[in-house]
Amino acid sequence: MNAINRLTAVISLASLLPLSALAAETGTVEVLHWWTSGGEAKAVETLKEQVKKDGFVWKDNAVAGGGGAAAMTVLKTRAISGNPPAAAQIKGPDIQDWGALGLLTDLDDVAKANNWDALLPAKVADIMKYDGNYVAVPVNIHRVNWLWINPQVFQKAGAKVPTTLDEFFVAADQLKAAGFVPLAHGGQPWQDSTVFEDLVLSILGPKGYHAAFVELDEKTLTSDKMVEVFTTLKRVGTYMDANRAGRDWNIAAAEVINGKAGMQIMGDWAKSEWTAAGKVAGKDYECVPFPGTQGSFAYNIDSLAMFKLKKEEDIKAQADLAKIALEPAFQTVFNQNKGSLPVRQDMDMSAFDACTQKSAVDFKDAEKGDGLQPSMAHNMATTLAVQGAIFDVVTNFLNNPSADPTKATAQLVSAIKSAK
Numbered sequence: 001m002n003a004i005n006r007l008t009a010v011i012s013l014a015s016l017l018p019l020s021a022l023a024a025e026t027g028t029v030e031v032l033h034w035w036t037s038g039g040e041a042k043a044v045e046t047l048k049e050q051v052k053k054d055g056f057v058w059k060d061n062a063v064a065g066g067g068g069a070a071a072m073t074v075l076k077t078r079a080i081s082g083n084p085p086a087a088a089q090i091k092g093p094d095i096q097d098w099g100a101l102g103l104l105t106d107l108d109d110v111a112k113a114n115n116w117d118a119l120l121p122a123k124v125a126d127i128m129k130y131d132g133n134y135v136a137v138p139v140n141i142h143r144v145n146w147l148w149i150n151p152q153v154f155q156k157a158g159a160k161v162p163t164t165l166d167e168f169f170v171a172a173d174q175l176k177a178a179g180f181v182p183l184a185h186g187g188q189p190w191q192d193s194t195v196f197e198d199l200v201l202s203i204l205g206p207k208g209y210h211a212a213f214v215e216l217d218e219k220t221l222t223s224d225k226m227v228e229v230f231t232t233l234k235r236v237g238t239y240m241d242a243n244r245a246g247r248d249w250n251i252a253a254a255e256v257i258n259g260k261a262g263m264q265i266m267g268d269w270a271k272s273e274w275t276a277a278g279k280v281a282g283k284d285y286e287c288v289p290f291p292g293t294q295g296s297f298a299y300n301i302d303s304l305a306m307f308k309l310k311k312e313e314d315i316k317a318q319a320d321l322a323k324i325a326l327e328p329a330f331q332t333v334f335n336q337n338k339g340s341l342p343v344r345q346d347m348d349m350s351a352f353d354a355c356t357q358k359s360a361v362d363f364k365d366a367e368k369g370d371g372l373q374p375s376m377a378h379n380m381a382t383t384l385a386v387q388g389a390i391f392d393v394v395t396n397f398l399n400n401p402s403a404d405p406t407k408a409t410a411q412l413v414s415a416i417k418s419a420k
């Protein structure tokens with residue numbers, strides 16, 4: 001076939017396709033997210049591939065910075081200038097704020113057609129709705145209260161996997177004595193507060209955690225137990241290395257993976273780095289609930305909120321993204337790479353590793369009582385303003401060796417009050 005004939009064949013084939021299909025092929029979906037580490041990028045790739053397979057164009061807007069603070073700044077600037085992306089990683093109570101601004105689109109057609117109400121836990125569905133309508137789609141459930149362990153390092157140090165805070169300090173001392181960094185950590189506010197919230201969950205228990213971070217109850221925030229949390233945080237800080245300032249969480253994870261450090265306190269996105277490095281859960285590494293938080297599950301649900309768009313073909317691309325996000329095939333491969341639990345409740349968990357299977361069991365158990373709690377450090381428990389106030393107090397405290405734990409609790413209350 002010569003070039004002219006080939007062109008004629010393509011044109012006549014195109015004329016057989018309905019107009020809507022032609023238009024759909026050009027639809028673009030721009031997604032703003034902060035999944036930029038090696039493991040996270042692999043996970044997001046699975047979403048990109050599916051969007052492309054469905055005939056749409058994926059426009060990547062990846063803003064580096066764990067925890068998402070930088071991504072949120074970019075999103076605000078875009079929204080203020082009247083040019084938001086089609087979808088953005090927005091979580092928890094923040095979805096309500098964006099909904100109240102009138103910027104989010106109604107996804108109820110996709111939700112009804114794909115039975116979201118039946119697939120999602122009611123608690124999760126509620127977070128995704130503004131004024132009774134779906135405006136966001138969840139992709140996973142992360143658990144924040146994990147401790148990641150390199151068993152080879154533990155063995156060399158003669159240390160035992162800790163289940164209590166006392167055992168944690170015993171193991172940390174043994175790791176230190178054997179010449180390892182006991183606790184890999186990145187000195188960034190959200191990482192400092194990830195450790196802080198785990199300590200609150202461990203020392204105050206799930207009810208106290210709820211009173212502190214959801215109810216922002218003054219008595220709880222200034223209680224003796226909270227003083228104990230700050231005192232313990234200071235002690236935990238002495239097992240982190242001195243050069244941690246600004247270090248990204250995945251670099252800290254790599255220190256445990258490479259055997260330089262023994263432990264990391266981090267949510268299960270840390271597992272994405274172990275998986276990307278070809279390591280096997282239960283063999284090359286251990287995941288255990290943060291000491292003293294067995295039975296509790298601090299959840300962090302990643303979701304994509306969808307903005308109002310003008311172009312018909314882009315709206316189709318956006319609806320396709322929303323649909324894909326909850327399809328079983330995507331839920332499996334995305335979450336295998338991301339380290340999280342599928343958010344759909346009807347999934348076959350045999351395709352997941354030991355850590356995720358444990359997480360699924362723990363989620364169900366925690367759901368029965370008070371154990372299931374929203375993560376403060378990961379935007380699930382309170383507004384970004386209050387969260388920012390807590391971050392400041394915690395990070396200043398951790399970086400100041402002479403800071404006083406009792407004073408820190410008073411600072412916590414006044415910072416929260418002025419942020420409310």
Ligand code: BGC
Nearest residue numbers: 065066067068269300302378
């Ligand atoms: C997000 C995760 C992400 C992690 C590190 C968390 O707040 O929920 O999806 O992997 O931050 O960036």
